[in-house]
Amino acid sequence: MSxxxxxxxxxxGVLIDSEPIAIGTLVDMANHLGAxxxxxxxxxxFKGKSLNVCLSFISKRIDAPIPVNFEQDYRINTFEAFRNNIKPIRGINEVVKNLTIPFCVASSGPENKIRLNLDITGLLPxxxxxxxxxxxxxKWKxxxxxxxxxxKTMGFTPTECLVIEDSVSGVKAALAGxxxxxxxxAHDYKNELEGLATKTFSSMEQLKTII
Incomplete structure (x- = not known):
């Protein structure tokens, strides 16, 4: 027993395959500014980084402040793209529907974005x-x-909980707590999580066997 x-x-990147959509939209908008x-x-x-960190990077690339409406436009554009293209991470439905212990989601994104993407992919319930x-x-990872x-809200101590992450910043946040x-x-492009995380896994099928 776990x-x-x-x-x-x-x-x-763990529940929903959103990062290519979100980052692609951000890059398109940044490049229109000359980034x-x-x-x-x-x-x-940009993987796992807060939007503020990404916007700071873009601002330095264009050597100018980010336009006032940039974030609002980014949210509008990404929400439309999510509605058309978002998908759950392969195998995650089987993982969550078979869990017999409490679980939750903790994300760097705003709650309306989390809810939208979980709803579209059927994971919100x-x-x-x-x-x-x-x-x-x-406060961001x-x-x-x-x-x-x-x-704390779920009623457990950190040592009683397991965090599932796919980014360096997320893994470091969990370890720090x-x-x-x-x-x-699966999308650890620079092989950074091996040796940093408590354990690593490459598929949700594998996750089912190790938790």
Missing amino acids: KYKCIIFDCD NINLKDALVN YFEGNIFSCYALQ PEPDVFLWAA GFDVFGYT
Whole structure:
């Protein structure tokens, strides 16, 4: 039997395959401002980073402040793209529907984005009432705050919880909070999670066997 009493899932890249859509949209918009960012590089360098970090990078590339309406337009564009293209991570439905312990989602994205993408992919009923967003705290990974908040609200200590993450910043956040963290490596482009996470896995089928 698992030693864990609660599982905390990251959202983007763990529950839903949203990062290529979100990063692709961000790169298109940034390049219209003259940022000249390569999409392949952005998929590696923006992965798991807060939007504020990405916008700071873009601002330096264009040597100018980000336009006032940029974030609002980005949300509008990505939400439309999500509605048309978002899909769950392969195998995640089987994982969550067969879990026999409490679980939740803790994400760097705003709650309306989390809810939209979980709803479109059919995952929202599993997480209703157990959604934790960094925006509520104004603290982002690699700070551990969102995971600590999720664990406390769910009624468990960090040592009783397992975090599932796919980014370096997310893994570091979990470790900083005293959690075990399993790293999903399907899109670990630079092989950074091996040796950093408590364990790593490359498919949701594999995750079912190790939790």
